[in-house]
Amino acid sequence: MNKKTVGIIGVGNVGSTLAFTLATKNMCSTLLLKDVRENFVQAMALDISQATNASKSKTITKACLNNEEFKDCDVIVITAGVARRPGMSRDDLLLTNAKIMTSVITQIIPNNPNAIIIVVSNPLDAMVYTALKASNWSRNKIIGMAGILDSARMAHFIFEKLGYGQGQIEASVMGGHGDDMVPLPDFSTVAGVRLSEVLSKEDIDDIVYKTKNGGAQIVKLLETGSAYYAPAYSTSLMIEAILEDKKEIYPCAVMLDGEYGYEDIVSGVPVMLGANGVEKIIELNLKNQQKEEFSKSIASVKELINILKEKL
Numbered sequence: 001m002n003k004k005t006v007g008i009i010g011v012g013n014v015g016s017t018l019a020f021t022l023a024t025k026n027m028c029s030t031l032l033l034k035d036v037r038e039n040f041v042q043a044m045a046l047d048i049s050q051a052t053n054a055s056k057s058k059t060i061t062k063a064c065l066n067n068e069e070f071k072d073c074d075v076i077v078i079t080a081g082v083a084r085r086p087g088m089s090r091d092d093l094l095l096t097n098a099k100i101m102t103s104v105i106t107q108i109i110p111n112n113p114n115a116i117i118i119v120v121s122n123p124l125d126a127m128v129y130t131a132l133k134a135s136n137w138s139r140n141k142i143i144g145m146a147g148i149l150d151s152a153r154m155a156h157f158i159f160e161k162l163g164y165g166q167g168q169i170e171a172s173v174m175g176g177h178g179d180d181m182v183p184l185p186d187f188s189t190v191a192g193v194r195l196s197e198v199l200s201k202e203d204i205d206d207i208v209y210k211t212k213n214g215g216a217q218i219v220k221l222l223e224t225g226s227a228y229y230a231p232a233y234s235t236s237l238m239i240e241a242i243l244e245d246k247k248e249i250y251p252c253a254v255m256l257d258g259e260y261g262y263e264d265i266v267s268g269v270p271v272m273l274g275a276n277g278v279e280k281i282i283e284l285n286l287k288n289q290q291k292e293e294f295s296k297s298i299a300s301v302k303e304l305i306n307i308l309k310e311k312l
């Protein structure tokens, strides 16, 4: 096991599921948990620590009740904020979560100068942007989790149509983590076979629709919040790639600086993750229609950022 410290701020549904995954899988030596709900975070730390002992993992889990204890992290995950409820879009969380993000960043930065930060709070791309501006850190160090989740959802819907190929599906989604995300059937395969070889255009269109609506579908069924198992697991893959310097390619939300023709805007693109966070941004050769969809998705994130500039 790595002698590494992971911190999680916001230990609600996603944060606690992630903490449980990391601790019971022995993925770090120390796990620091922080939340505004002080009793709750202590309960989570106790419960997860006891699960860890049952699993014979060596991870030590601690609840931090002040900023001084939350220190020396190699990776920090921010899931602090509110989640949407039925009838809401992720964008409705903008102002509330931007205030929380700014306050969290200001608190954690002084004691964690070497951390790579993974942002999960929504609306995701605008929250990564907020965290980057509040910290003034370089773009390789603050990364948003969404593309792995959206791609996993797309793989799920591909399997639903096919009825075979579970575990062999590679799906690809880029763009912002909002209603205008860009599922890419042309870059998706089943055991290397292109989707268009095994599914009709109608089926593929339906998969694209369901992928874009995947988060809202769960919100509607849950009634009290949003998805957490797939988001937490997707985040754990990013953490593993960073802690173990795996140099793996994942779709993540990053600040663009000329890539795909955009700058000063955050969006989901394939990146290489390693010990330094984002170590490379990969530029796919998109067709015209895919470029248009990506541009629409960028415009939606820009709108949110303009609201933040005006109102915060």
Ligand SMILES: NC(=O)c1ccc[n+]([C@@H]2O[C@H](COP(=O)([O-])OP(=O)(O)OC[C@H]3O[C@@H](n4cnc5c(N)ncnc54)[C@H](O)[C@@H]3O)[C@@H](O)[C@H]2O)c1
Binding pocket: 009, 010, 011, 012, 013, 014, 015, 034, 035, 036, 037, 079, 080, 081, 082, 083, 084, 093, 097, 100, 103, 104, 119, 120, 121, 122, 123, 124, 145, 146, 149, 177, 225, 226, 227, 228, 231
């Ligand atoms: N990027 C993605 O793909 C993705 C996936 C799932 C959820 N999310 C987002 O992640 C966020 C968390 O979702 P959840 O289901 O875990 O919600 P949740 O309500 O279960 O947990 C949020 C936690 O944040 C805490 N919190 C609030 N303000 C805080 C602060 N200032 N400091 C520390 N902790 C604070 C709350 O007390 C709560 O425990 C939401 O914004 C949600 O929309 C994003």
Ligand SMILES: O=C(O)C[C@H](O)C(=O)O
Binding pocket: 083, 084, 090, 122, 177, 214, 215, 216, 218, 219, 226, 227, 231
């Ligand atoms: O849908 C949400 O609000 C949460 C998250 O962004 C998701 O896609 O599950």
